[in-house]
Amino acid sequence: MLSLEKQILYIIKNRHEVSTSEFIHIYKDCGKSDQVVRNTLSALKKKGYIKTENGKHLLTDVGVSTIQGFQLKFDSKLTEWDGHWHFVMFSIPEQYRSLRNAFRRDLTQIGYGPLYDGVFVCPYSRKSSVLDAITQYGLDEWVRIVNGEFDYGLITNSQVDQIWHIDEINNKYYKFIELVNSKISEFSSNNKDQTNATPWNTLLKILELGEIFGEILLEDPFLPKEFLPDNWMMQTARNLYHQHVDQLAQLLKSDYKLLSLVVPVDLDAASY
Incomplete structure (x- = not known):
């Protein structure tokens, strides 16, 4: 699934329903044209991931199942491998x-x-x-x-990297950690002067960071610890990502409609 498709599915999951005009407005400043957004929404609808009711896009059962499928992969690291x-x-x-x-x-x-x-x-x-x-x-x-189980020809640790390119993925985690650390440092140094940190700019930063991290997570097969190097950096990268997103989300609390695009928020109960 393309990154934009995945982002849109998660945004709809959080907000429950989002109009085409809202998506166009969101992604215009992310460098994606109106037509790209419309084509992506059309593709998601054609694949059966979303449906349209009263001018708003909602997840279908297939769309919900797709998101749950990715979540199942992410949660598998908590499960002991049975061989x-x-x-x-x-x-x-x-x-x-x-x-x-x-x-x-x-x-x-x-x-x-x-x-x-x-x-x-x-x-x-x-x-x-x-x-x-x-x-x-x-x-x-x-x-x-x-x-x-294999009766002959077990998959060895050296073959794991050939099949899933583990070293390459780990290197991407390292680079992502460097990126987030720099953004956290920048955020801390500018914390006293947030005049340019408008809710809209903050939303774009969260989406940009989520897109980068999301692409790495899609490549990561989430293998059992037996097949991962000792210096596997996924959890460190994930913790730093959530740390910085939580920091940025604090700046969105003044605009619950924008906040609801990246985290689940009860708009009916929120005052904005």
Whole structure:
């Protein structure tokens, strides 16, 4: 899923319903044209993730399930690995190449990695998310899901990096930590003078930071600790990200409508 699509889904999740004009207004200052926003909303609607009622966009059951699928991947790090592997095997005809590529991309984003061409593997079962993707792309005829153990040819730690590019992802976490630390320092030094920290500018900063971090999280398969290096930086990056977003969110409290785009807020109960 493209970053803009994911952002829009999470914004709708927080606010529950958002109009096209609001999205256009939000992303205009993020460098995305009206047409890009409209095309993205149209694509999300075509995929069945959102629906429109009374001029506002809402999540469908499929959209809610998609977000829950990503959350399931993020929460898997709290689960002890049972030693079993989960395989998705497929042979999709060349004439459906675009669907095959989209399916491979989705498998990667929910934590599966390519063991062989047409065989993806994951140490945790993310079956519900895989089934959602199979249904979305109409691939029932060409996909099989298998759970089990290796009788021969165990996946070694050295192969883990070949399958999931762990070192490359960890390097991105390092760079993100440097970025957030610089922003936290900048925020602290300017804390006494927030004249330029309008709610709107603050919202854009949160969206920008979320986009960068979100892209890394999509690449991260959230593997068991047995397969991760000792210096794995995901949790440090995540803690710093939430620390700075919490700082910025404090500046949004004067505008609950903007705050509700990035965190769940009861607008009916809020006065603004």
